[in-house]
Structures are given as structure tokens and as C-alpha cells.
Amino acid sequence: xxxxKKIREHxxxxxxxxxxxxxxxxxxxxxxxxxxxxxxxTYFRIADALRAQATPELSSEFAAKLAVRLDAEPAPVxxxxxxxxxxxxxxxxAPAEVTVKPxxxxxx
Numbered sequence: 001x002x003x004x005k006k007i008r009e010h011x012x013x014x015x016x017x018x019x020x021x022x023x024x025x026x027x028x029x030x031x032x033x034x035x036x037x038x039x040x041x042t043y044f045r046i047a048d049a050l051r052a053q054a055t056p057e058l059s060s061e062f063a064a065k066l067a068v069r070l071d072a073e074p075a076p077v078x079x080x081x082x083x084x085x086x087x088x089x090x091x092x093x094a095p096a097e098v099t100v101k102p103x104x105x106x107x108x
Contacts, residue, residue, distance in 0.1 A: 008039045015043040 010027040013019035019027055030036035 004035070007036065011036060011039045012043050015040060015047065 007026070007030045010019060010023050011030055014024065014027040031040055
């Protein structure tokens with residue numbers, strides 16, 4: 001195995017916290033070079049990308065459009081059966097009744 005590849009593997013293992021103590025000094029020496037620093041940055045960008053959850057890009061008007069749609073929906077009525085609760089029969093493992101509680105979001 002070539003030395004450059006071995007050093008990059010050491011840096012990768014160091015960034016994952018999996019490098020044996022015997023190889024730490026070699027990895028730290030490699031981090032003093034431009035190639036070592038580039039490898040370190042690359043491995044951290046990869047790790048960040050793997051940990052990140054994808055979030056969709058939302059248009060600048062998204063919140064306003066959502067507010068309009070929510071305002072157009074009827075408010076839930078306390079104590080009324082939800083569609084899922086009305087269809088469920090007692091004893092079949094599903095709840096006999098599901099109630100919807102009023103929200104205090106946006107209350108002044």
C-alpha cells in the first residue's frame with residue numbers, strides 16, 4: 001500500500017476516533033502538511049453530510065401560503081369524534097373515540 005493512501009486512512013480513522021494509539025503520532029504529523037489538512041477537512045465534510053438530514057428548499061412565500069391554507073381550514077371542535085375514531089369499534093385494538101383538543105397556537 002502506498003504511503004499517501006496509508007496516511008489518509010490514518011487521518012480518516014483519527015477523525016472517526018478509531019485510530020490506534022500507536023498510529024496517532026504519525027497522523028498528527030500528517031496533519032501538519034497541506035495534504036493532511038485537506039484530507040482532514042474532506043473527512044469532516046463527508047461526516048457532516050452523512051449526519052445531516054435532508055431538508056427541502058422552501059420558497060420565500062412558503063410561510064405566507066401555509067398561513068392562508070391553515071386559515072381556510074375549519075377549526076377542530078372539542079369532543080367531536082375524529083374520522084378514525086368514528087370508524088373504530090371498541091374491542092378491535094383501536095381506540096373507541098379520539099378527541100381533538102383546541103390549539104392555543106396563535107391565541108392572543
